[in-house]
Amino acid sequence: MRRSGIEWVSDFPLPHSIVTSVKNMATRESLNRVPFSHLKSIAVEKNIDVKKKKKEGIINSILETQAPEEALTPTCSTSSNQLKENLPPFNAPCYVKTQPRQIKITFASIYSFMIVRTCCDKDTSVNNYKGLDRAMQHYDANDLKDICFSEINADIIYVKASCLSSMKGIHYRVYACIQTTNGKDTVTHAYCQCTVG
Incomplete structure (x- = not known):
């Protein structure tokens, strides 16, 4: 019917x-x-x-x-260290397969995001060593597919991809917010649909 x-x-x-x-x-x-x-x-x-x-x-x-709106909505600091809250949620913009500009993410930037950065509600580091290890395993295994980009403004690009689960063969949606400051690209926010997040 x-x-x-x-x-x-x-x-x-x-x-x-x-x-x-x-x-x-x-x-x-x-x-x-x-x-x-x-x-x-x-x-x-x-x-x-x-x-x-x-x-x-x-x-x-x-x-x-x-997913909670705050998990899908990045906030990025400006040069004056005030938070921008006008960024759209990850699932709102239109994504394309062509990269708008060259993005250079260093391992130091990823390490800083997953280990060194402070928790938003505490004064402690994130220390997500397990997440960093899993991310490297997925990268090495070529588990990221369907990588798409959305240029939010001159300094911010969203990246969306599909990541193959290591155990169940299921594809999870992953997002990252890349911000360019003084010519350097850094990960400022990320989200994954998997249970680990």
Whole structure:
């Protein structure tokens, strides 16, 4: 049966209680158990475009809508060390495959972001050694695919990619905000859909 011109609904709908609980779930595993037709219905209710999307793409979009806005919205410091809060969320801009300009991220910049930078609510370093190790393993294994870019302004570029999970063979969406200051590119914000973040 066809409804609203874009979604297919199976002849055996799930009980309302299951559909309601799925809408509130934020895990990829639980969404993978939901039939494709019901995922499309949930996505349409959340105003997600489902045209030409496979199940994994719809799940990624649903997870993005459930991510907290602060996780998807970078804030970058200016030369006066005041925070800019006018940057769009990662999922808002249009991404293209062509790189707008040369981006040079050094290992020192990545190390600074994942280990040295201070937590926003504490005066301690992030010290995400496990995350840095996993990131290097994914990079070495060539797990990053579909890398796209969005130039927000002259100093800020968003990078979006798909990263293959090391255990389950699932692709997670990853984002990074790259800021250029005095000709040097640095990672200022990053987000991953995986459970580690």
